[in-house]
Amino acid sequence: MTNTLADEELMFHVRNGTGEMLGVLFSRYQSPLFNFYCKLTGNRALSEDLVQDVFFRILKYRQTYKPGTSFKTWMYQIARNARVDNMRKQRPQVEIEDSLLPVVMPADRAQQTQETALLHKALMMLPEEKREILVLSRFQELKYEEIAKMLGCQPNAVKVKVFRALKDLREAYQQLEASRPPRDNARGNDYDVQ
Amino acid sequence: MTCNEFEELLPDYLQDPTDPRFRATVEKHMADCAECRESYALWSKLVTLPDVEPSPSMRARFDAMLNAYEEGRWEHDKLKEQRRVAAPSGFFDWFRMPAMQFGLAAAMLFVGILVGRSMMAPKAEPNAEAEQIAAMRQELSTTKQLVVLSMLQQQSASSRLQGVSYSMDVKQADPEIVSALLHTLRYDTSVDVRLAALDSLRRYNDEPKVRKGIVDALQSKQSPMVQIALIDTLVDMHERDAVDQIKKFQETPDLNPTVKQRAEWGINKLTRG
Structure with missing residues (x-):
């Protein structure tokens, strides 16, 4: 049943403390987010770490989500911040993994x-x-x-x-x-x- | 139409090629301009880049994180409940009522005036106030301890360093902080963090556990800088029991010559002084 709820409704519940609703959002967005990072960084392991980081931040900063605003936009905002913080921590390295190539x-x-x-x-x-x-x-x-x-x-x-x-x-x-x-x-x- | 004028039109067309507002203009320009045509072709081709499947371990990691969160939250709720049992239930709801808030504000003002007046007069019994302040201090220092302990666990050396310097604010030797600092002194990967931990530990030099920990930290595997700092600290503390350990340490083959000298100096100081 929860699968039919809109992102925003799910996030509203997460915000109010129902953490398990985040599982549904994870199912919806783990792949798009992962691909976003893979295309951005060309690095699979790093991308997986970043996806984890995004969902961790969603939980941590759930109170900053404004109900009624687009969840997706908010999530990608977090995703961009996670990437920026990550780049600050380590030297940028662009290497394309073979597995990402066709x-x-x-x-x-x-x-x-x-x-x-x-x-x-x-x-x-x-x-x-x-x-x-x-x-x-x-x-x-x-x-x-x-x-x-x-x-x-x-x-x-x-x-x-x-x-x-x-x-x-x-x-x-x-x-x-x-x-x-x-x-x-x-x-x-x-x-x-x- | 030039390509520059095209700057805002093409992206519109990219998101919705059927929109009649710009469709004709864009397609006409593309018929004339090879470069913009090629840009559009590449945009279309971008979708042929393959999607990648995340590994199943990603889900497992997420579930573990969520579990940890739920457990933490559960603990948190339980604590709250306990607190609620202690306080008269429903009592705090009163504070939410505007009339009550207004009344309280007025009362506070009145109390303020009274306090102001009594300050002029010679001091009365400050017992209750002192107790309150002591309780607040206690709470503050517990918070500080928690902050220090969690920061010492951080991934980045700079956060751990910050944790060590926060630990300076904790006046009493808390056993947990002491053991965390001793662990940091021996095993932290960064020399700076180890040195800072030693500085912080020095303040507790009348604690037997700290003294022993510092003696034990003098190991051949440590970096020379830390070794020297350790010897100096032991001399400062007049730790006679350390002499044997320093002697043993001095025997280490391939010991850095400066460190060896310092060790000798340390032994002299401690046996003579």
């Missing part, structure tokens, strides 16, 4: 896989704030208005950020494409081995 596909799909791997690489080449805006707007199904609230700016500013991040992504992608060694072999993935 696996080698049968020959007919190899071309597409190549492109995806290249795109992933290009995404990881961007500064994290640009990558973040793309991940938030493209993968987390957040509206510009919601992202604006999170970043503390106007929706129009978010649109400009998205546009510029996309432009940088395009340039990174084109640069990678130009430097890609010519390939006869349809199978295999240049980026599997790192």
Whole structure:
């Protein structure tokens, strides 16, 4: 029954002390949050830690949730803070794990896989704030208005950020494409081995 | 239309390509401009990046955390209940009523005036007040102890260091804090934290447990800085019983020469003084 409740209602109960409702929210958001962090950091173990941290913070700061406001926006705000704190603690290290890259596909799909791997690489080449805006707007199904609230700016500013991040992504992608060694072999993935 | 004017339009189109307000404009621009077309193509391609499945251990970790929270909360509620039994039930509800609050405020004002007047006059029996203040002090020091103990458990060295420096505020030698500090002195990974713990412990140097702990901490595996600080502390405390331990320590092969010298000096001081 609890599964049909809206996020906001669940969080309202968590706020009032019914901790087990957080389990439902965890089921709903562990995967999106995990993927948000994986795309942002390229590191699976770190992403798992960060997801734990987010839910820990939700419990700890549950009183700061304002009933009636979007739970998702609030949660991603916490998620961003968790990432910022984590970066402050350790030196930034961007390394793409092989497991996050697409696996080698049968020959007919190899071309597409190549492109995806290249795109992933290009995404990881961007500064994290640009990558973040793309991940938030493209993968987390957040509206510009919601992202604006999170970043503390106007929706129009978010649109400009998205546009510029996309432009940088395009340039990174084109640069990678130009430097890609010519390939006869349809199978295999240049980026599997790192 | 230039690409710059496109800055705000394209993102709108990205979120809803069917919206008639900008659809025509955007599609016309893209037909002319290869770069914006490519940007849009990449945006579409982004969804082909694969999603990753979190490992099952993530759920297990979450459940463990939630359990810990629920247990802590349960304890908390139980405590509250006990307190409530002690106080007359429903009594505090009175304080919530506006009339009562108003009355109380007036009473406080009156009391304030009375107190102000009595301050002018020679002091009366301050017993009750002193007791209250003592109780508040007691509570405050318990809170401090808890803070210190939890900070010594922190992951980051700077938090632990802060914990040690807070411990300086705890005047009485609390057994739990003493053992936590002694443990820190021996096993903390950071030299700074170990040195700070030693400083904090020095204040309790008339406690036999502390003296023994400091003697025991003089180990060959310690860093030279801590070793020297330990020897100095033992000399300051006139800890004669430490002489044997320092002698044994001095025999350690490969001991840092400066430390060796200091140990010799320490033995001299302690046997002579």
